Amino acid sequence: MADISSHSSQSLPIVKQKIGRDDWTMRAFMVVIAIYLVVALALPLYVMMSKSFETYRFELDRFEIQVDKGDGWSDVTTVAALNQQVNAIGADELATSSDGRLGITKLFPDFSFRSKTNYRLRNIAGSDAVFLIGSERVAHNEWVKLSSNDFRRVVLRPSPSTGFDNFRTYFSTPALFNSVYNSLAIAFIVTVITVSLAFAFAYALNRSCMRYKGVFRLIAMAPLLVPSLLPGIALVYLFGNQGMLKELMFGYSIYGPIGIIIGSVFFTFPHAMIIINTSLALSDARLYEAATSLRTPRFKIFRLITIPGARYGLISAAFVVFNLVITDFGLPKVIGGQFNVLAVDIYKQVIGQQNFQMGAVVSVVLLIPALIAFSVDRYIQKKQVALLSSRSVTYQPSPSKIFDRQMFAYCTVISLIIVTILAVCQYAALIKFWPYDLSLSLSNYAFDLMDGGGWDSYRNSIKLALLTAMFGTIVVFTGAYMVEKARGFENGRTVFQLLAMMPMAIPGMVLGLAYIFFFNNPANPFNFIYATMAILVVSTVTHFYTVSHLTAVTALKQMDNEFESVGASLKQPFYKVMGLVTVPVCLPAILDIWMYLFVNAMTTVSAVVFLYSSDTTLASVAVLNMDDAGDVAPAAAMGMMIFYTNVGARILHAGLSRLLLKKTQAWRMR
Amino acid sequence: MAEAQSTSGYLQIKNITKKFGEFTALDNISLDIHEGEFICFLGPSGCGKTTFLRAIAGLDIQTHGVIEQSGKDISTLPPSERDFGIVFQSYALFPNLKVRRNIAFGLENRGVSTPDINARVTELLELVGLPDQGDKFPAQLSGGQQQRIALARAIATKPGLLLLDEPLSALDAKVRVHLRHEIKELQANLGITTIMVTHDQEEALTMADRIVVMNHGVIDQVGTPIEIYTEPATAFVADFIGKMNFLPGQVAQSGHVKIGDISLAADTQGYAQGDEITVAVRPENIIVLEGTDKPENTVRVVVKAMEFLGSFYRATLISPKMGNVEFGADFSINMTRRTNIKLGDEVKIILPSERILVYPKGVKNG
Numbered sequence A: 001m002a003d004i005s006s007h008s009s010q011s012l013p014i015v016k017q018k019i020g021r022d023d024w025t026m027r028a029f030m031v032v033i034a035i036y037l038v039v040a041l042a043l044p045l046y047v048m049m050s051k052s053f054e055t056y057r058f059e060l061d062r063f064e065i066q067v068d069k070g071d072g073w074s075d076v077t078t079v080a081a082l083n084q085q086v087n088a089i090g091a092d093e094l095a096t097s098s099d100g101r102l103g104i105t106k107l108f109p110d111f112s113f114r115s116k117t118n119y120r121l122r123n124i125a126g127s128d129a130v131f132l133i134g135s136e137r138v139a140h141n142e143w144v145k146l147s148s149n150d151f152r153r154v155v156l157r158p159s160p161s162t163g164f165d166n167f168r169t170y171f172s173t174p175a176l177f178n179s180v181y182n183s184l185a186i187a188f189i190v191t192v193i194t195v196s197l198a199f200a201f202a203y204a205l206n207r208s209c210m211r212y213k214g215v216f217r218l219i220a221m222a223p224l225l226v227p228s229l230l231p232g233i234a235l236v237y238l239f240g241n242q243g244m245l246k247e248l249m250f251g252y253s254i255y256g257p258i259g260i261i262i263g264s265v266f267f268t269f270p271h272a273m274i275i276i277n278t279s280l281a282l283s284d285a286r287l288y289e290a291a292t293s294l295r296t297p298r299f300k301i302f303r304l305i306t307i308p309g310a311r312y313g314l315i316s317a318a319f320v321v322f323n324l325v326i327t328d329f330g331l332p333k334v335i336g337g338q339f340n341v342l343a344v345d346i347y348k349q350v351i352g353q354q355n356f357q358m359g360a361v362v363s364v365v366l367l368i369p370a371l372i373a374f375s376v377d378r379y380i381q382k383k384q385v386a387l388l389s390s391r392s393v394t395y396q397p398s399p400s401k402i403f404d405r406q407m408f409a410y411c412t413v414i415s416l417i418i419v420t421i422l423a424v425c426q427y428a429a430l431i432k433f434w435p436y437d438l439s440l441s442l443s444n445y446a447f448d449l450m451d452g453g454g455w456d457s458y459r460n461s462i463k464l465a466l467l468t469a470m471f472g473t474i475v476v477f478t479g480a481y482m483v484e485k486a487r488g489f490e491n492g493r494t495v496f497q498l499l500a501m502m503p504m505a506i507p508g509m510v511l512g513l514a515y516i517f518f519f520n521n522p523a524n525p526f527n528f529i530y531a532t533m534a535i536l537v538v539s540t541v542t543h544f545y546t547v548s549h550l551t552a553v554t555a556l557k558q559m560d561n562e563f564e565s566v567g568a569s570l571k572q573p574f575y576k577v578m579g580l581v582t583v584p585v586c587l588p589a590i591l592d593i594w595m596y597l598f599v600n601a602m603t604t605v606s607a608v609v610f611l612y613s614s615d616t617t618l619a620s621v622a623v624l625n626m627d628d629a630g631d632v633a634p635a636a637a638m639g640m641m642i643f644y645t646n647v648g649a650r651i652l653h654a655g656l657s658r659l660l661l662k663k664t665q666a667w668r669m670r
Numbered sequence B: 001m002a003e004a005q006s007t008s009g010y011l012q013i014k015n016i017t018k019k020f021g022e023f024t025a026l027d028n029i030s031l032d033i034h035e036g037e038f039i040c041f042l043g044p045s046g047c048g049k050t051t052f053l054r055a056i057a058g059l060d061i062q063t064h065g066v067i068e069q070s071g072k073d074i075s076t077l078p079p080s081e082r083d084f085g086i087v088f089q090s091y092a093l094f095p096n097l098k099v100r101r102n103i104a105f106g107l108e109n110r111g112v113s114t115p116d117i118n119a120r121v122t123e124l125l126e127l128v129g130l131p132d133q134g135d136k137f138p139a140q141l142s143g144g145q146q147q148r149i150a151l152a153r154a155i156a157t158k159p160g161l162l163l164l165d166e167p168l169s170a171l172d173a174k175v176r177v178h179l180r181h182e183i184k185e186l187q188a189n190l191g192i193t194t195i196m197v198t199h200d201q202e203e204a205l206t207m208a209d210r211i212v213v214m215n216h217g218v219i220d221q222v223g224t225p226i227e228i229y230t231e232p233a234t235a236f237v238a239d240f241i242g243k244m245n246f247l248p249g250q251v252a253q254s255g256h257v258k259i260g261d262i263s264l265a266a267d268t269q270g271y272a273q274g275d276e277i278t279v280a281v282r283p284e285n286i287i288v289l290e291g292t293d294k295p296e297n298t299v300r301v302v303v304k305a306m307e308f309l310g311s312f313y314r315a316t317l318i319s320p321k322m323g324n325v326e327f328g329a330d331f332s333i334n335m336t337r338r339t340n341i342k343l344g345d346e347v348k349i350i351l352p353s354e355r356i357l358v359y360p361k362g363v364k365n366g
């Protein structure tokens, strides 16, 4: 029997399952969402990457010229040859950007637009070498005869080519290249500080019996609800040139690395705290109980059990913080002063100098550390998940007067700092004219009188947040459902998982710039969404896709895998199980995703700063622009509006969740 | 094995192979199941029982091979186009739907009117003995009750085939025994062809019409519980089901085996004189000689250990003439009392020739 089976199974055809209607439908959904991710992420990134290799040069040998000074046409020469004779245009002037224009009158030292001299110019490379007469574009290969007066208005346009020139320029321009060092240094310092502070905080929440843990936890989360640049404004009021506490700076300036570091610690604190808190909460209680019963001293337990147990959480938190800081744009923009970092460089190159190619180069440079941090984090997360499943015992700390008091004091200090920063912003928003007129007024809320879009930008932000939350939740959950529950189609699912993980590795600035390149191209069929609310929604959903996707996948993985098998055996379509069982059971996770997208859409700056139009100004961008224009107090006021809106949404979300859960989750009670 | 040409099989499985990458989980398996039969797939963990069941359901399709159900080739059909009901070890009841809705799930959207559905659900609740639990959520029921609901849900649509994957293994011992009988009775009443996966031999022996013993992705034996128990086709089956002593030996001459210096009459099957073999005998088939007559296959042994197991003693016996291999024998309480056998005694035992089985050499006690 053994022989028969061994050779017969070799030659047998492999059985392929017929694909049922449900399978087709699910695959179709998955493909649609995959296409969404390709169009909203992969293609724009690809276009951006290729832009970074695109260089523009004036190719002088592609133009031929003739002169008639009244004694007939001279011999035909190329502009390049002419330039070699007179040496009027230096090599560095030939390298340019896509917008470059080069006048050529300086090739003729005796040029005068009043002279009777005539010129003839033609390109000999077709549409690759174009020149303009005024604004008239000449792309054909015929001679064009020009009077001196016309010749004055002639400019050559550069030709594109591909190569590493942009990168060469980047790395040989210290002003640009220094940002790499600056960004890395800042991110590193902030990582060390934030992770230490957050670890101590999480340790206090987990291992002490101090009171008011719930309040501390709430306060620690507050920075999530404001744009990252808001602490910058508070720091200006506290330590700026006219700051309340500027003596504490001992002559140093808050504008620069110090400000960026303090502000970054503020806005990254909750992210690190959540991760470390989870890993502490999950670490094995049995070890602690054993150690405590052996009367092991607390510091020894800490060194031998706590730290190793939380190591994955610590590493993961470190990389998340590093990534957040190095990709953050709002804070260094507000308080960075002359101190250049990568994310701001992108903004400056694109918005300030309109040098899109160089913006793309900086983006590619910024992508590298972000990608590394992302991959390490993913790797660590996987390890921790494996660790997690086998554990269940949760640790119950026992009271210890001194220790609890120390921890309470520490958490109070941290919480006070967080509350102070928010309170300063609120105070600043209500003061008439700091520091000269300290009377309270609402004049700073007259946003319509300032740059930045006025109250409309606030309304737009809410609209964006609602649309992002609604549209995003549907897309993300559907995608996660299909990829988790579809049968077969392994390759398709792998590709989808990869696409869904990508957004987390892409800094917002990079995404925004990539969108400009991709959607602003008139040849793109999706061009119509450029400068609309739609592109803001698409970019925000994409920007925050990964975390939402992982939340949905985690919730789906917790469900019995056989629900779908049962549904199929009972000949019910998959959407019945999905609608009647999966979605209601996953409702808590769905509401969480909704909330996450809402809050982030309210606070995000980096991706949308390139994409808003005059009809779709946003509150978070308004904070940036008002601050930029010197209206710092209104900027603080708008920032606090975002904060209160998010607080309100959170409260609403909590109430709604409780209500819905009571209705739909009655089965959870026994 | 002769090719089964019967067309009467309700479910015909022909040369099924299932591979996970390089690993072969099912190796060219064939099996015929008759209408109304209760079949158990029995085998140790990881032998491929679940894989086999899921291939039959179409949940994880086989790599090669053909499956026919009532004459129709269903090899490539997705699960939703096959005719079966399934119950999982985890119950897989929809936690947010009440019990009635769970049972009604498969009856909806099939042109059955609501009153008919309700009547059918009530009937099923009664059938599984839970007439007044319909308005609870699954989490409010005990494990055994949940499994009955899962069963009711699976048979609600009157499928031709019922598949059960270790339905009882999450339950505690008492409920398990109770539910065994209920499932068996229900199955017999409905006459539904049923395949149940289990790694519990007692479950298989008490419930199955026929048992399919699996080992490392192949079927070692198919047979009724009695056949499997008394005539295990392979040493693996003999060892896996019940207790079995394995003793190294040779074929002395046709109809005789030798263990050490002792020669015993036995069916030597196809083995030739001088072949090295393993001789197998179950502990409960070893008889203590109480009279003075001297029937064949009598051996003098020493009682080396005696373990009280409630309804009988498990004795460990040893004989210098048999090469000092230890083997077990079950002594009834009655017999032990009567003969007053004690530790250290020398007794004569009979190894009945019709109870001696012969397997290839190298099988160890385990």
Ligand SMILES: Nc1ncnc2c1ncn2[C@@H]1O[C@H](COP(=O)(O)OP(=O)(O)OP(=O)(O)O)[C@@H](O)[C@H]1O
Binding pocket: B020, B023, B025, B043, B044, B045, B046, B047, B048, B049, B050, B051, B052, B199
């Ligand atoms: N999806 C899979 N990928 C790879 N190997 C698998 C997969 N599913 C099962 N196997 C392997 O196939 C073999 C048979 O698995 P199967 O689940 O059928 O065993 P089983 O007999 O049901 O065991 P148990 O009694 O533990 O449920 C095992 O070795 C298992 O590791």
Ligand SMILES: [Mg+2]
Binding pocket: B049, B050, B051, B197
């Ligand atoms: Mg199994």
